[in-house]
Amino acid sequence: MRIGLVVNPVAGLGGAVGLRGTDGPGTVAEALRRGAVPQAGARARRAFGVLAAARPGAAVAAAPGALGADWLAGLALEVTPLDLPAATGTARDTRAAVAAMGPGALVVFAGGDGTARDVAAALxxxxxxxxxxxxVKMHSGVFAVSPEAAGRLLADILADPDRVAWTDEAEVADIDEAALRAGTIAPRLFGHARAPLARSRMQAAKGSPRRDDGAALAAAAREVADAMAPGVLYVIGPGTSAGAVTRALGEAPTLLGVDAVRDRRRIARDATAAALERLAGDGPVRLVLGVTGQQGFLLGRGNQQISAPLIARAGREGLIVLASEEKLRRLAQPCLWVDTGDPALDAALTGFVRVHTGPGRAMLMRIGAA
Amino acid sequence: MTAPREFHAARWNEPLVMQLGRPGARGQLFPAPEPEVAEAVGEGLIPAAVARKDRPQLPEITEFEAQRHYLHLSQMTLGMMGISLFGTCTMKYNSKTAEYAAQRPELAEVHPYQHPDTLQGVLSILHEFDQILRALSGMDQFVFQAGGGADAAYTMAAVARAYWADRGQLGQRTEMVTSIQAHPCNPATAAAAGFRVINLPLEEKGYPSLQALQAAVGPNTALVMINNPDDMGIYNPEIREWTKAAHAAGALIFYDHANFNGVMGKLSARELGFDACMFMLHKTFGAPKAGGGPAVGAYGCTAELAPYLPAPVVLERAGHYLLDHDRPKSCGKIREFWGNVPQVVKAWAWARAMGAEGIRLASDISVVANNYMDRKLAEIPGLQRSHDNIAVRRMEMTRWSLGPLKEETGVGTVDFANRMADYGIDPWWMSHEPWIVPEPFTPEAGELWSKEDIDAWIAVVARIAREARECPEKVRTAPHNQPVAQVKGEVFDDPARWAMTWRAFLRKHGAEAARGAA
Incomplete structure (x- = not known):
C-alpha cells in the first residue's frame, strides 16, 4: 500500500494562543502575531520517525518542501517528493498534493479537522x-490518538494491511470556528472516508477477551425490532447502528439514507422527507437513530430527510437511539445534540433519552439543542 | 526526593511440577494397613463402577523437592508485601494475629452441620460482628454468605427480586439504575439476576447529575445501585437527594461500600436514606483477598428487607445464638452454609483491634495520605488528574491519567505498570472498565503505608516519567529485572496457547513440549 504525506504547516497554530482553530489566513496571521509556533511538521516527523525505526527504507511519497518532504529529511525512509507547482500557502496546496498521490494510496496528513476536510474532498x-x-479541533474519526500511534499503525499496515481493521465510514467533521470562538459548538458532518482503525489500546493492554460492540448492538437491535408496535411508522437511519434494526428484520439497510418500516415490513428505502411525511399520514411515528461519532448528533447532521414535522410527531418519547458504549464514551461531551432547524422543537427535545447499547443495557444521555 | 531502590528478582528456569522428579519418588511413605484394619474395612470400599482403572498422573517428587519447587516459584513473585497502592482495592496488611485466631481449633475444627448448641463461640463472633457493621451503617441485619463484593451485589439483586415478587410487582419493576463509574459488579450482577441495566454517564461535576437520575427512575425501577465516592475519588454531596429520588419512584436503593475507606465511621448508609449496603471484609476490614472467591461481601439491610435475606441468619435470643432457617420469604442460597467464616473472624479481629475511634482515624489518614499523594503527583510533568477542572478534594483515592505523557512520549500506563516491577513495586492498578480517562492509573494509600513508603512509590513514578522522556524504549520494553519479560496480552485471546490443566497442556503442546527440561 502506497503511503503519501501532506503537512498543513499552519495547522494547530490557533490552539495554544486561544483562537480555537486556525481556519483562514486572517486567523493564521493573528496566531503568529500572538507568538504561536508551528507544530504540524514536527509532529509528522515524530510519526514517521516511529515508522522509520520499525521499517527502515519504507517508501513514502511526500508533498514538496514544508508541505511534507522537508520534515522527513534524515529519517531512514525512501522519500519521493511529489512533482507539484509552487505552494500557494492555502488549502489548495493540500488538495493538489492529495490528488497527486493517486488511486488506492493511504494519505497521511498532519493537521486538524480543516485539513481533514480538504484531504477528504480531494481523496x-x-x-x-x-x-x-x-x-486544534479533531472531531473527525480519521485521527490516530498520537503521532507515535500513527507511526506504529503505518508500520503495521506496511507489514500486512489486514493486521489493521479498516472502515469506510470514518466521519469527517468540522466545527464552525467563528461560532466556537463565540462560545457555541456546532459540529457539521462533511462526509465519510476510508480509514484504518487501531485495535483498542485498552484491550491489548489488559489481555481481556475482545468485546464485540457489533454483536451487542445487533442484540439490542433485535430487542428493538421485537418490541415494534403494530401500525406505527418506524423511520430508521442512517448509519450502521440504526441500520442494525432493519437488519434484525431481515433486510439490508440503506446505510446512507433513511428507511421506513411498518408492521415489521420495510415500506420505503432511501426515502425523502416528503415521502416519509406522506407515509406517516396521521398515524404514530417513531424514529430509530444512531449517534454521529465524536460530536454526538442525533438529528440535523446527515439525516435532514427526517423533517421537523416528523420529529415533532415522534417527540422525545418516540426516539429510539442505538450506539455502542465505546462510541458514547468517546463523545467530546457527555451529551447528544439535536438541530432540527426549528428552535422550539429543539428545545422540546432537550432532556434525557435512553440509548440502547446492548441487550438489556442502556445509557441515559442528555439531549442538548445545538 | 528518595531515590528508587535497586532490585533484581530471582530467575529460575523452573520446570512445571509435572516435569520434575522420577517414577516412584514420594514425599511420604505410608505403612500398609495392619491386618485387623484391612479386615475391618474389607474389599469393595470403593465400588468397582467408580474406581479408576489406570493410575492418576500425579507429580512424583520428594517432599524436599516439592518445597524447593514452590520456594523458587515464590521467589519469582513480588510477594504482595511491597508497596501496593492499588486504588479500588484498598490493600491492607493481613495481621498474623488474626491468622492465628482463625487457625485455632475452636474455629478450624468445627463444622456447620454441628448442633448450634456446640457452635455458640463462633456464632457469638458472627453476631458481634453483625452488631459492629450495624453501628457503621445503621442497617438492621447483616449476613456473610457472599464470597466477595460482587457476590454481595448479587445478594442485593436477589433480595430485590424476592422483595418485588412478594409485592406482585416483579413484572413491572424490571430495571436497575447505576452509574457508568460504579463498581462494575453492580450492572453485572443486576443483569445476572434478570434486571435491565440503565447506566448514567458522569457529567460536569465528575458524577452523574441528579437530573439524570430523576429522569432514569420511575415505575419500572426495581433498584438503584451506587458507590460514593466512586473510582474518581469524588464524593457526591447530593447523595441524600439521590435516595429521595429513588424512593419517590418507589425503588430500592443500595450503597455499594467498595470505596468505604475514605468515609468509614463518618457516615451511615441508613441516615443517608439507603435501604441496604455491602462491605468488603477483604478490603476495608483487613481480611485477606484470597483471589476472588474465598473473600467476604457482608450484606446488610433494613428490617423491611430482612425477610428476603438468604438463610440462615444468625440471631441472638437471651444470650443464646441460633441459626434461623425458617425464613419463607428468603431469596434463597447465595452460597453454602454461612459464608467464609474464618474471614469474618479475621475482620472481627481487625475491627476489635481498631475500635470505633481507630476506624475513624484510619479513615482520616487514608484521605490525608491520598491528598498528599495528589499534591506530589501533580508536580510530575505529564500526569493529569481526572476532571482536573474540579477543585474539590478527593477522598481516599484519585483516578489519574498519563494522557499528556503518552501524547508526548508514546509511553502509556501499561508500560509504566511493567516498568514499576523493575523497581520492586507492584504494577499499579489502572482502572475498572470502561476507561473513561486515557491511560488511567488509580493510586490509593489507605492508612497502612508510611510516608516513607508513599514517597518511595512517588519517586519510582517520577523516575519512570523521566525515563519516558530520556529512554522511552527502555520503559516500553520493561520489565527488565523480572523473571518474566513482558506479557503479551494477545496470548489470552488465543486458547491454543494457554492451558489450565496438565491434560490440556499435553493436548495443546504435545508430548515433546511436555517433557521440557526434564
Whole structure:
C-alpha cells in the first residue's frame, strides 16, 4: 500500500494562543502575531520517525518542501517528493498534493479537522486517509490518538494491511470556528472516508477477551425490532447502528439514507422527507437513530430527510437511539445534540433519552439543542 | 526526593511440577494397613463402577523437592508485601494475629452441620460482628454468605427480586439504575439476576447529575445501585437527594461500600436514606483477598428487607445464638452454609483491634495520605488528574491519567505498570472498565503505608516519567529485572496457547513440549 504525506504547516497554530482553530489566513496571521509556533511538521516527523525505526527504507511519497518532504529529511525512509507547482500557502496546496498521490494510496496528513476536510474532498478513488493529530479541533474519526500511534499503525499496515481493521465510514467533521470562538459548538458532518482503525489500546493492554460492540448492538437491535408496535411508522437511519434494526428484520439497510418500516415490513428505502411525511399520514411515528461519532448528533447532521414535522410527531418519547458504549464514551461531551432547524422543537427535545447499547443495557444521555 | 531502590528478582528456569522428579519418588511413605484394619474395612470400599482403572498422573517428587519447587516459584513473585497502592482495592496488611485466631481449633475444627448448641463461640463472633457493621451503617441485619463484593451485589439483586415478587410487582419493576463509574459488579450482577441495566454517564461535576437520575427512575425501577465516592475519588454531596429520588419512584436503593475507606465511621448508609449496603471484609476490614472467591461481601439491610435475606441468619435470643432457617420469604442460597467464616473472624479481629475511634482515624489518614499523594503527583510533568477542572478534594483515592505523557512520549500506563516491577513495586492498578480517562492509573494509600513508603512509590513514578522522556524504549520494553519479560496480552485471546490443566497442556503442546527440561 502506497503511503503519501501532506503537512498543513499552519495547522494547530490557533490552539495554544486561544483562537480555537486556525481556519483562514486572517486567523493564521493573528496566531503568529500572538507568538504561536508551528507544530504540524514536527509532529509528522515524530510519526514517521516511529515508522522509520520499525521499517527502515519504507517508501513514502511526500508533498514538496514544508508541505511534507522537508520534515522527513534524515529519517531512514525512501522519500519521493511529489512533482507539484509552487505552494500557494492555502488549502489548495493540500488538495493538489492529495490528488497527486493517486488511486488506492493511504494519505497521511498532519493537521486538524480543516485539513481533514480538504484531504477528504480531494481523496482519489480507493484511497484512504489517516490523520496525525496536529490541529486544534479533531472531531473527525480519521485521527490516530498520537503521532507515535500513527507511526506504529503505518508500520503495521506496511507489514500486512489486514493486521489493521479498516472502515469506510470514518466521519469527517468540522466545527464552525467563528461560532466556537463565540462560545457555541456546532459540529457539521462533511462526509465519510476510508480509514484504518487501531485495535483498542485498552484491550491489548489488559489481555481481556475482545468485546464485540457489533454483536451487542445487533442484540439490542433485535430487542428493538421485537418490541415494534403494530401500525406505527418506524423511520430508521442512517448509519450502521440504526441500520442494525432493519437488519434484525431481515433486510439490508440503506446505510446512507433513511428507511421506513411498518408492521415489521420495510415500506420505503432511501426515502425523502416528503415521502416519509406522506407515509406517516396521521398515524404514530417513531424514529430509530444512531449517534454521529465524536460530536454526538442525533438529528440535523446527515439525516435532514427526517423533517421537523416528523420529529415533532415522534417527540422525545418516540426516539429510539442505538450506539455502542465505546462510541458514547468517546463523545467530546457527555451529551447528544439535536438541530432540527426549528428552535422550539429543539428545545422540546432537550432532556434525557435512553440509548440502547446492548441487550438489556442502556445509557441515559442528555439531549442538548445545538 | 528518595531515590528508587535497586532490585533484581530471582530467575529460575523452573520446570512445571509435572516435569520434575522420577517414577516412584514420594514425599511420604505410608505403612500398609495392619491386618485387623484391612479386615475391618474389607474389599469393595470403593465400588468397582467408580474406581479408576489406570493410575492418576500425579507429580512424583520428594517432599524436599516439592518445597524447593514452590520456594523458587515464590521467589519469582513480588510477594504482595511491597508497596501496593492499588486504588479500588484498598490493600491492607493481613495481621498474623488474626491468622492465628482463625487457625485455632475452636474455629478450624468445627463444622456447620454441628448442633448450634456446640457452635455458640463462633456464632457469638458472627453476631458481634453483625452488631459492629450495624453501628457503621445503621442497617438492621447483616449476613456473610457472599464470597466477595460482587457476590454481595448479587445478594442485593436477589433480595430485590424476592422483595418485588412478594409485592406482585416483579413484572413491572424490571430495571436497575447505576452509574457508568460504579463498581462494575453492580450492572453485572443486576443483569445476572434478570434486571435491565440503565447506566448514567458522569457529567460536569465528575458524577452523574441528579437530573439524570430523576429522569432514569420511575415505575419500572426495581433498584438503584451506587458507590460514593466512586473510582474518581469524588464524593457526591447530593447523595441524600439521590435516595429521595429513588424512593419517590418507589425503588430500592443500595450503597455499594467498595470505596468505604475514605468515609468509614463518618457516615451511615441508613441516615443517608439507603435501604441496604455491602462491605468488603477483604478490603476495608483487613481480611485477606484470597483471589476472588474465598473473600467476604457482608450484606446488610433494613428490617423491611430482612425477610428476603438468604438463610440462615444468625440471631441472638437471651444470650443464646441460633441459626434461623425458617425464613419463607428468603431469596434463597447465595452460597453454602454461612459464608467464609474464618474471614469474618479475621475482620472481627481487625475491627476489635481498631475500635470505633481507630476506624475513624484510619479513615482520616487514608484521605490525608491520598491528598498528599495528589499534591506530589501533580508536580510530575505529564500526569493529569481526572476532571482536573474540579477543585474539590478527593477522598481516599484519585483516578489519574498519563494522557499528556503518552501524547508526548508514546509511553502509556501499561508500560509504566511493567516498568514499576523493575523497581520492586507492584504494577499499579489502572482502572475498572470502561476507561473513561486515557491511560488511567488509580493510586490509593489507605492508612497502612508510611510516608516513607508513599514517597518511595512517588519517586519510582517520577523516575519512570523521566525515563519516558530520556529512554522511552527502555520503559516500553520493561520489565527488565523480572523473571518474566513482558506479557503479551494477545496470548489470552488465543486458547491454543494457554492451558489450565496438565491434560490440556499435553493436548495443546504435545508430548515433546511436555517433557521440557526434564
Amino acid at each position: 482519489p478513488p480507493g484511497a484512504a486517509m489517516l490523520g496525525i493529530p496536529s490541529g
